Amino acid sequence: MKKVQQRFRRLLVDYFSLPSDTVLELPRITMLGDVHVYVENHKGIAVFTDKQLRLKITNGFVQINGSSFKLKMMLPEEVLLEGNISDIKFIPHE
């Protein structure tokens, strides 16, 4: 059922040219160099330490690694992370 829904959404994006980030429920990640990461459309914080931020997304997690992390702003479905960012990883559900 979920797969059908996903396929239908992709169709909407392709044929009606609707913005893909909202329709597909994917996170929009904006980075400013290696100091800021701005994540929209996430589904919640799973882990936050000063070296790691793991955010839930529709099918898995986004993991951001680095050091001296600080959440500059936390809003529902929005997060602004500040710190020294080394890498961003997508971890799909097992």
Added chain:
Amino acid sequence: MKQLQMLYFTGYLTILVSGKMPERFFQKCTMQGIPIWNVVKKGEETCLGTIKKQHLSYIKELQAQTNYTIEIVQQRGLPFLWKRLLQRKPLFIAMIITVMFIFILSNIIWKVEMNGFPKDLEEKITKALKNQGVHPGAWMFRIDTPSSIQQKLLNDVPELLWVGVERKGTSFHLEGVEKLIVKEEDSLEPQDLIAEKTGVIEKMFISKGVPKVAIHDYVTKGKLLVSGNLSDSNENENEKDDKDKKDILVPAQGEIIAKTWYKVNVTIPLKGNYEQLTGKQKQKYYLEWSKLNLPIWNLKSPKYEEMDVEKVEHPVYFLKWKLPFSITEHIYSEKKKHTLNRNKEEAIQIGKEQAEKELQIQLGPKAKILSEKILHEIMEHDKVILTLYISVEEDIAQARSITQKSKEKE
């Protein structure tokens, strides 16, 4: 980010959340729509975050449902400052008292300064001012405006020719000119006296000069009455010396009282309305802010049938600044309307008196009105129109300098 503007005015605080996975607690909060910022992990089980003051109670509610503990680390913003100020009650009260003191003191007269008056006059002015309520220590808004003080002062102190009253902050400055009674100096220039008006001479008092007319003479306007040339009279007696003698010129002086006549027209209505103040008065005080009037004293309006309302504004000051509100005094004076009906005889009588009065004002206090006769009277549109013939006894002498006369001759 828009949500985080104007934070200083609404107030914000930093809280320390401790428990297992403290970031989960913040996650829970954001899910409820509470914005959180500056989140830093302090240790394994502690996390710092900043929230708005208005969300504190909500967060405490959430905390009660969970196993986390919350500690307030820092409070920032105006509401907290205000609260802290309120907690220091003595300081707060002192501040209010200070403001009140400054307010009260800036509405009190501290000094009445006078410039350019002799000592005795200064004392008189001080007394007159005191009667008006202007003295050091008096309330500013209980006294009149400087211009009306000026007027009253001129009435109260007859020795003053002019006085300027000026308000400068909490002091009054008075400047003025004393009336100096200067004796009219004898005009040194030789002069004749001529007739100012046509009339019949009744009396003559000549202190200097040679009379050229006699009592009961009829003189026309401009006729020479008293000559300032003394040699005129000596001509006949000392004919021999005539050649050597030059004109002896003196300023002729004297009073020539003559009977003169005036034709005066007066119109008197038979019906009329007039208003009269009964003398009953009531004051009401308002605090006025632009167009808003707030009664503060004498709330009841007087129950006069007819009245005049006069508004007097007393500005209120704080230090040197005029405050936007003022204390306004409304003075209600009761009045009565009278209607007037007179018959013809009364109207004529009034017309005569009126004409006499007007003429007296025109001629000055020295003139004496002898008699009046009605030459003509008409009734028209409820009005009586009179033409009066009034005879007056007055001084008709007018000075004319001799040099001027000789020039005229040339």
